[in-house]
Amino acid sequence: MDINDDKGIAVANSATKAGPGTVTYMHCDITKQDHVNRAFDKAVTELGGLDALAAIAGTEAIKPAENLTGADMDAMINVHLKHTVFTNIAALRTMKESGGGSIINYGSHVAITAHFLEMAAYGAAKGAVLAWTRNVATEWAKYNVRVNSVCPSVWTPLARRIVNDLGEEEKKRFSDYFKNNVLLGGDLGDIKHPANLNVDGGQVFAR
Known part of the structure; x- marks a missing residue:
């Protein structure tokens, strides 16, 4: 599922x-609940059910907190929090009927610790994802639906583009930050894909 149809079709064909x-x-x-509901209805029909959901969509923004606008916050909340809420609810409808399932919401290390880059809006949106996850994990346990969140600190294509756009001084600060804060390896983790699957950093999930 995506809004970039050309790349989405290419990923599907490659997979x-x-x-x-x-x-x-x-x-x-x-970010639109009616889109999500239609897509999940079609997916459930094609798959014959739904056992698990990984809510992984995201975007990042670097901007001083004092300069944030309503539009900046809408962009972060819409993609991170609304997408999590809408996909979780859509998945729950099917999981309730089938007797349970597993939902995994992607947070971020920025949601639980400060970052030297100006990512307050991103961190706030991801923090909201964690709060949502804790609450629905409690509320939906009666349906045998597990809801968990992971807070990865990994390289993504988006993260690499952001760092590549930094000045040399900021790049050094970025490198030094992770050398001092990531005890295993001193750097962000990496996502590995099968060599014959060209997904350009995207994620592929199958039932």
Whole structure:
């Protein structure tokens, strides 16, 4: 699911070619609840059910907190919090009927610790994801639906682009920050994909 149809179709075709199984691409704006509901209804029909959801969509922004605007906050909240809420609710509808399931919401290390980069808006939105997760984990346990959050500190294509746009001094501060704060290796983690699956940093999930 994505709004970038060309890349989404390419990822689906590449994943299907790599196998096993097949991947179907669907256009979906995850900030709009009606889009999400339609996409999940179609996915459940094609898959024959839904056992797990990984709510992983995200975007990042670097801006001094004192200069943030309503538009800046809307962008962060819409993508991070609304998408989490809408996809979780859509998944729950099916999981309740089938007797349970697992939901994994992606937070961030920035949600639980300060960052030297100016990421207050991003951290606030991810912090809201963690609060949502704690609450619905308690509320939905009666349906045998587990809701957890992970807070990764990993390289993504978006993170690499942001760092590449930094000045040399800021790049050094970035490197020094992780050398001092990541005890295993001194750097962000990395996401590995099968060599024959060209997903350009995207994520592929299958039932």
